[in-house]
Amino acid sequence: MDLRTILWIIGMGITAGTPLLYAAIGEVLAERSGVLNLGLEGLMLMGAITGYMFASLTGDKWIGILAVIVISAFLGAILALLMVTYRANQVATGIAFTIFCTGLSALIGKPYIGVVATDTFKKIRMPFLDGVPMLKPIFEQDILVYIAVILCIAAWFFVYKTKAGLHLRAAGDNPATLDSLGVSVYKVRYIYTIVGSILAGIAGAYLSLAYSPSWIEGMAAGRGWLTIALVNFALWKPQNTITGAYLFGIFYALSYRLEAMGIAVPSYFLRMFPYVLPLVILILVSWRAKQKGSIAPKTLAVPYLRGSK
Amino acid sequence: MKKFAVCFLILAMLSSLLVGCATSPTGSASPTATASSPSPTATASSPSPTATVSSPSPTASPEAKMKVAFLYDTTVGDFGWYYGHEKARKLTQAALDFVETSYLENVTPGAQAERVMTELCNSGYSVIVAATSGYEADSLKVAEKFPNVKFLNCCGVTVTANVETFYPLTTQIWYMLGQVAGKLTKSNVLGMVGAVVFPVDLQIQNAWLLGAQSVNPAVTERIIYINTYYDPAAERDAALALIDAGADVIAQATNDPAHVQAAEEKGVYAMSQFEDMRQFGANAYVSGDVFFWEKYYIPTLQAIHDGSWKARSFWPDIFSGVAGMADFGPMVTDEMKALVAASKEKMKTDPEFFWKGPIKDVNGTVRVEAGKQLTQEQLLSMDWWVQGVVTSMKSNP
Numbered sequence: 001m002d003l004r005t006i007l008w009i010i011g012m013g014i015t016a017g018t019p020l021l022y023a024a025i026g027e028v029l030a031e032r033s034g035v036l037n038l039g040l041e042g043l044m045l046m047g048a049i050t051g052y053m054f055a056s057l058t059g060d061k062w063i064g065i066l067a068v069i070v071i072s073a074f075l076g077a078i079l080a081l082l083m084v085t086y087r088a089n090q091v092a093t094g095i096a097f098t099i100f101c102t103g104l105s106a107l108i109g110k111p112y113i114g115v116v117a118t119d120t121f122k123k124i125r126m127p128f129l130d131g132v133p134m135l136k137p138i139f140e141q142d143i144l145v146y147i148a149v150i151l152c153i154a155a156w157f158f159v160y161k162t163k164a165g166l167h168l169r170a171a172g173d174n175p176a177t178l179d180s181l182g183v184s185v186y187k188v189r190y191i192y193t194i195v196g197s198i199l200a201g202i203a204g205a206y207l208s209l210a211y212s213p214s215w216i217e218g219m220a221a222g223r224g225w226l227t228i229a230l231v232n233f234a235l236w237k238p239q240n241t242i243t244g245a246y247l248f249g250i251f252y253a254l255s256y257r258l259e260a261m262g263i264a265v266p267s268y269f270l271r272m273f274p275y276v277l278p279l280v281i282l283i284l285v286s287w288r289a290k291q292k293g294s295i296a297p298k299t300l301a302v303p304y305l306r307g308s309k
Numbered sequence: 310m311k312k313f314a315v316c317f318l319i320l321a322m323l324s325s326l327l328v329g330c331a332t333s334p335t336g337s338a339s340p341t342a343t344a345s346s347p348s349p350t351a352t353a354s355s356p357s358p359t360a361t362v363s364s365p366s367p368t369a370s371p372e373a374k375m376k377v378a379f380l381y382d383t384t385v386g387d388f389g390w391y392y393g394h395e396k397a398r399k400l401t402q403a404a405l406d407f408v409e410t411s412y413l414e415n416v417t418p419g420a421q422a423e424r425v426m427t428e429l430c431n432s433g434y435s436v437i438v439a440a441t442s443g444y445e446a447d448s449l450k451v452a453e454k455f456p457n458v459k460f461l462n463c464c465g466v467t468v469t470a471n472v473e474t475f476y477p478l479t480t481q482i483w484y485m486l487g488q489v490a491g492k493l494t495k496s497n498v499l500g501m502v503g504a505v506v507f508p509v510d511l512q513i514q515n516a517w518l519l520g521a522q523s524v525n526p527a528v529t530e531r532i533i534y535i536n537t538y539y540d541p542a543a544e545r546d547a548a549l550a551l552i553d554a555g556a557d558v559i560a561q562a563t564n565d566p567a568h569v570q571a572a573e574e575k576g577v578y579a580m581s582q583f584e585d586m587r588q589f590g591a592n593a594y595v596s597g598d599v600f601f602w603e604k605y606y607i608p609t610l611q612a613i614h615d616g617s618w619k620a621r622s623f624w625p626d627i628f629s630g631v632a633g634m635a636d637f638g639p640m641v642t643d644e645m646k647a648l649v650a651a652s653k654e655k656m657k658t659d660p661e662f663f664w665k666g667p668i669k670d671v672n673g674t675v676r677v678e679a680g681k682q683l684t685q686e687q688l689l690s691m692d693w694w695v696q697g698v699v700t701s702m703k704s705n706p
Binding site: 005008012016078081086100110113114115116207211212213214216217219221252253256257258259260261262263264265266267268270271 | 311314318322384386387388392500531533534535536539540541542543545546547549550551553554556565567570588589699700701702703
């Protein structure tokens with residue numbers, strides 16, 4: 001395996017990891033506020049079909065993204081209504097919501113199967129890299145990849161360096177104290193559930209508008225569930241999500257490249273290969289949690305009722 | 310306020326359910342089960358197909374029409390396999406006035422397919438077309454219980470009194486496409502996005518390489534199996550990995566055109582199965598096989614109607630018109646066209662001359678000796694690759 005191939009794998013890994021990165025940043029924010037949003041897979045699918053639908057109808061991909069933001073926010077609001085206001089069991093709500101959205105996205109996506117969208121996100125040419133063509137696979141990506149990286153850095157800054165970020169962390173670790181400060185815990189959880197949903201929707205839109213411009217039923221292929229594992233991997237720190245997302249993407253690209261080289265491992269095992277990483281990480285994180293105590297937000301998935309202990 | 314919100318949510322979910330269960334007006338059949346639901350029984354509890362099949366045309370002839378059902382595993386929107394069958398169904402419906410055809414999408418092979426087929430047989434359908442090999446086991450089971458219903462299994466293996474199997478001899482076309490690919494390739498590496506390891510697919514993949522090696526013995530073929538027939542994202546990733554591994558002519562065994570788009574992006578060539586996919590890559594598209602299933606459906610249904618039908622294992626060759634070669638792209642030279650024409654001429658008298666020995670497999674074992682030819686049994690159970698194929702899968706001895 002020569003350097004050129006390795007760089008190709010890294011480049012393709014970045015592209016494959018970007019939807020995971022968007023969804024992971026969103027989920028880190030939501031879980032930090034104490035809300036376990038298991039509706040990510042459904043939100044990704046709805047984001048994918050909404051983005052594709054509006055981009056096909058209007059011929060402009062940015063209108064597609066705008067539509068995704070609006071509709072994901074609406075869906076996130078429904079989720080927040082159920083999980084925060086009605087204090088429904090967050091695990092059950094998220095799973096039921098995912099099943100619902102999977103079916104709904106398949107239904108509204110029927111007319112769009114096989115339709116070729118005219119305006120999709122293409123890779124941006126970097127002319128200054130013409131002298132170093134080896135680096136092109138890594139740095140010639142579409143604009144959503146760069147936006148994801150910027151968002152990751154912004155999220156890190158926001159969570160650790162701003163007062164609003166402090167409120168976010170308090171909402172997840174010690175909501176009663178936050179409440180006594182006069183900040184509405186409900187409002188904080190609502191906001192970050194909706195923000196997380198928007199980012200999950202954009203992750204889905206990336207799949208259908210940039211990664212593989214098309215729509216097929218269930219195209220998220222389990223990436224929403226994988227994001228939950230990646231948030232654990234990131235130890236609930238936004239800056240770590242980039243490592244997890246890109247590592248998974250690299251393993252995924254590697255599995256295809258190894259098969260193209262004819263490596264004597266059946267393709268079934270090669271397809272399993274990328275998912276081994278989150279499994280190993282989850283085991284390590286759980287083991288560490290047993291030793292030193294859990295680093296998850298202390299009231300994760302525990303609904304907050306004002307006035308209760 | 311709480312009560313209102315709860316009522317609104319329930320109404321929203323119910324209305325989306327109702328929208329989903331509505332049927333389209335003509336020709337097509339019942340609610341499509343959403344492929345994503347976790348338990349198959351939940352989705353298959355949709356009402357029986359005949360309840361929502363379109364009403365017969367206003368000028369229906371007095372005698373009952375022969376009811377024919379087409380079963381599809383995924384969707385007709387794949388612009389590949391099922392798209393072709395659906396086109397043919399419409400042409401067949403238009404050509405024959407004694408049939409009433411309908412189709413069902415998203416029928417998963419296994420328990421659901423068996424249930425659906427049994428319901429169709431109980432509802433007066435006389436012919437069931439199972440448009441994928443995945444339905445073979447289910448159709449054989451149901452065919453035993455309903456000896457008066459005829460089953461047409463696409464790409465099947467077993468023939469019984471009321472079960473016929475059919476598939477065009479596309480290996481002929483792929484041998485010739487291989488000759489073109491062998492001349493076109495500069496890197497001497499061909500790339501194939503494989504779906505599932507299945508004998509007919511392997512026949513095509515081997516015939517393609519044999520054709521290429523007949524004009525260029527140094528050619529190799531790399532295959533990546535994505536383990537499903539329909540996943541455009543995975544197909545695209547596989548195509549990109551093949552192109553990075555050096556392949557400059559890409560073909561596919563899956564149902565859709567994602568590899569043509571990938572080839573167009575990277576500036577290499579593409580060939581396709583099932584449909585003419587040049588609109589997805591005008592510079593990349595060389596040629597491919599195209600199906601005209603109606604050339605099989607129309608005479609077969611006519612024979613069933615006349616009573617002259619007998620179940621058989623039917624492999625129509627390139628001269629029957631069921632499958633043909635797509636028009637050549639601009640990159641095909643006269644030399645390549647001459648090669649193809651010469652092979653076609655040879656196939657008139659010796660249809661599968663390319664399966665003549667000596668043929669070695671990837672491990673070097675001789676599968677067919679010089680002077681012999683692969684038999685039909687050997688072809689139908691093919692589970693090995695020709696020498697020159699690079700794949701992760703192991704050839705069975």
